[in-house]
Amino acid sequence: MNATVGATFAASAAPVAATPGASASVAPHRAWQDAALAGLLLAIDPAGTGAALRAGAGPVRDQWLASLQLLTAGRPWRRLPLHIRDERLLGGLDLAATLQAGRPVAQRGVLADSDGGVLVLAMAERLEPATVARLAAVMDRGEVMAERDGVTLRHTACFGVVALDEGAADDEVLAPVLAERLAFALVLDDVSPRQAQALEWGTPTDVAEVQQARERLPSVQLPDPVLVALCEAAAALGVDSPRAVLLALRVARAHAAWQGRAEVDADDAAVAARLVLAPRATRLPAPSPVEELPAPPDPPDPPEPSRSAEPPQTPKPPPPGSPTPEIDPTADPAADPPPPAEPPPGALDDLVVTGPTYTNVNDFRAILVI
DSSP: OHHHHHHHHHHHSSOOOTTOOGGGGGGHHHHHHHHHHHHHHHHEEEEEOOEEEEEEEHHHHHHHHHHHHHHHHSSOEEEEOOOOOOOHHTTTEEEEHHHHHTSOOEEHHHHTTTSSSSSTTTGGGGHHHHHHHHHHHHHHHHHHEEEEEEEEEEOOOOOEEEEEEOOOTOHHHHHHHHTTOEEEEEEOOOOOOOHHHHOOOHHHHHHHHHHHHHHHHHGGBOOOOHHHHHHHHHHTTTOOHHHHHHHHHHHHHHHHTTTTTSBOOOHHHHHHIHHHHHGGGGSSSOOOOOOOOOOOOOOOOOOOOOTTTTOOOOOOOOOTTOOOOOOTTTTTTTOOOOOOOOOTTTTTOOOOOBBBBOTTTTTTTTOOOO
């Protein structure tokens, strides 16, 4: 891993206070760091991740897309027009080739051509609902299946989606059916070009490391405790969609492959929880209950006085002529009393300081870092 980029990402994982749905108010430098890390992980596993990129056209968005394209060099890179016809989207009859050959000839659509690479959706917030539905169906199945114009089409179509959200108004957002199928929700509206240039990614070193991570990815193991913990983290954050957990697992495996690990550990799961689950949070996790100490036993009842005991004697006044106790005139009546004697060594060894206990959901150091 690149030392400079890795150190920056490690520093960005320091816990901070979080509020559900606060991804839009992230500090600009933190937003760009998260976007760079998300781009690296998307390049490692495009079909298992995907990103919704909310940013207007400009140098910051162009730099992010250019860096991602460098990391996916050699793989398909396609753009989906806003108003695309079904025969171009899914495929259909190639009329010119059919007339030339004298028999039906099928043509591949944009989705099939994107297999193994990245599909960029321009103005994704304005896509027609029918187009979004067909795209979501292909993303779920991983293949294009259609029967059109007397031609049966079936092509593999596993690709990563980058949805460019250019909506200016609050109601101009991605369709929920598409947003929930994308792992990352990135907001770069407040990132300046200078801040983006401060952390460059997509360098030749990154390209080599991403290629190595792709080769390691199929062998990365996912322990059961990590799976259970991410499911509990999603429940604690109010994330109800099971797709979010599946995407978090893919991101955790990609991060482990990028770090050169053969098994997903707590750091990988923390990154997945921060980048995938935290932006989808609808509530903060409930605080863990404080362990209650057992109540002390009741003190024993005082012994009953004996009937044969003599009544208490009242002190007798001193006899006349006896000397009066002398009082030190230099003593200060307001002086502090003498300090109590220190306990003997070992007397405090059995004391236990108790406090709140935490479940494994809260053990993720970065689960609420937004």
